Amino acid sequence: MDTWSASVARDFAYREGWVYLQSAGAGLAFPGAADAAGQYYRDVALLGCDAQPRWHRPLQGARQRAARLLGVPEEDVEFFRNTSEVINLAANSVAWHRGDEIVVLADDYPCNVLPWSNAEAAGVDIVRVQPTAPSRREQQVLEAITPRTRIVSVSHVHPWTGTMLDLNRLGRACRDVDALLVVDGIQALGAVPVDLSYVDVYGAGVFKWLMSGFGTAVGVFRERAREALTPIFRSYVNPAPSTSFNYAAPNFPGLYVLDATLEYLDGLGWSNIYARVDQLAGEVFTALEGIGVGSITPRDARAGIVALEDVGDSAAVARELQQRKVSASDKAGRLLVSPHFYNTSEDIARFAEALADTLATPR
Structure with a gap:
């Protein structure tokens, strides 16, 4: 982990063992x-x-x-x-x-x-x-x-x-x-x-x-x-x-x-923040492709939110992700994920694994 990422990780003590992907709902507060x-x-x-x-x-x-x-x-x-x-x-x-x-x-x-x-x-x-x-x-x-x-x-x-x-x-x-x-x-x-x-x-x-x-x-x-x-x-x-x-x-x-x-x-640098959000959103698209799930969000007109294509009962999927310690959103009948700069590539991989397991589990 680079110095910038390590510093950010220390500043955001989200629940241990959990992945937070709901910044479009409410961003995590920094310690100050x-x-x-x-x-x-x-x-x-x-x-x-x-x-x-x-x-x-x-x-x-x-x-x-x-x-x-x-x-x-x-x-x-x-x-x-x-x-x-x-x-x-x-x-x-x-x-x-x-x-x-x-x-x-x-x-x-x-x-x-x-x-x-x-x-x-x-x-x-x-x-x-x-x-x-x-x-x-x-x-x-x-x-x-x-x-x-x-x-x-x-x-x-x-x-x-x-x-x-x-x-x-x-x-x-x-x-x-x-x-x-x-x-x-x-x-x-x-x-x-x-x-x-x-x-x-x-x-x-x-x-x-x-x-x-x-x-x-x-x-x-x-x-x-x-x-x-x-x-x-x-x-x-x-x-x-x-x-x-x-x-x-x-x-x-x-x-x-x-x-x-x-x-x-400002101290973290806005260019660093924007680049990290863009990187992580891109990784969400790639991870979804890897498990055969499509996205509604246009890749060339995206910000930090990625809306998934039909995953069945999105509310049930969001609840089951919570059981797997992954926090994602269910809004307007869609599953949404929204990583911020404090997330990591490992978070995206955890989300994709949890989603694949959830969709493979009979409901």
Whole structure:
């Protein structure tokens, strides 16, 4: 084991003898996370309200680190409660005109579909694209964009097929018709490089690939979005005419954790992290081929999630894998595996062996 891998292995003390392949559900916390969260409460216990300068430091640190990670100005980055809040803020801040169109994928995660339903009362048409295959998702969205399109709302990585979309390609198509591209990035941020050059609104909770717990999300509203939208929520942070969508205090304990986690991940090196996720996802494909199991996820449009083809009763298979000390996901009637950089090639081999044994066992 190389030095980098050995260091990572020491930092993630998952249950001994188990294999964890559910980072798309919740990432493992690194050891410093607990102390970071506790530090907020120690600060407040010691100083009360006078601790405000202390709790604003991790806010600024997390903003700076997130801005660097996403390649955007710091003023574009704010923090919200979850991905759904970011998408809902965008969806309810548009001045609609009858005949406008919103393009979504019908099988996408609910936070990319449901927030736009209020617009229908204003005479807006919601174009619900029914993807015919995972490899066709991106092209079918492009084909649905028309001069009437005001918004395209998608997941960067589809949570149930693992398919990754090309945001630059979609964003350029949106610019051609003066539409905004709104992106749910929760299954991408921390697993793959993210380029927001043509993205207008981006939301990503931090409890999955950024391993920083629930209650905090990165929200990015680019200048183009701030010019086109009027914030639906106003409070002491963003009184009119502010164009900021941040309206109240963020989750400060969560930001202590996020700042510490991003510092840790910066130290590991994002290029190393992305390369390891890509390597391990590739090994999952190879291992599946070796035991005669197919995958739904397109190999050339993947991130960290690999969705398996029909394995029968996926819930039963997931339960039997648990009996073999392998933790995988059963979602939307599919078995999903999602290795992160803290996994190893040995973990993938253990998973493949356990899956082969499970499928060979009469149920």
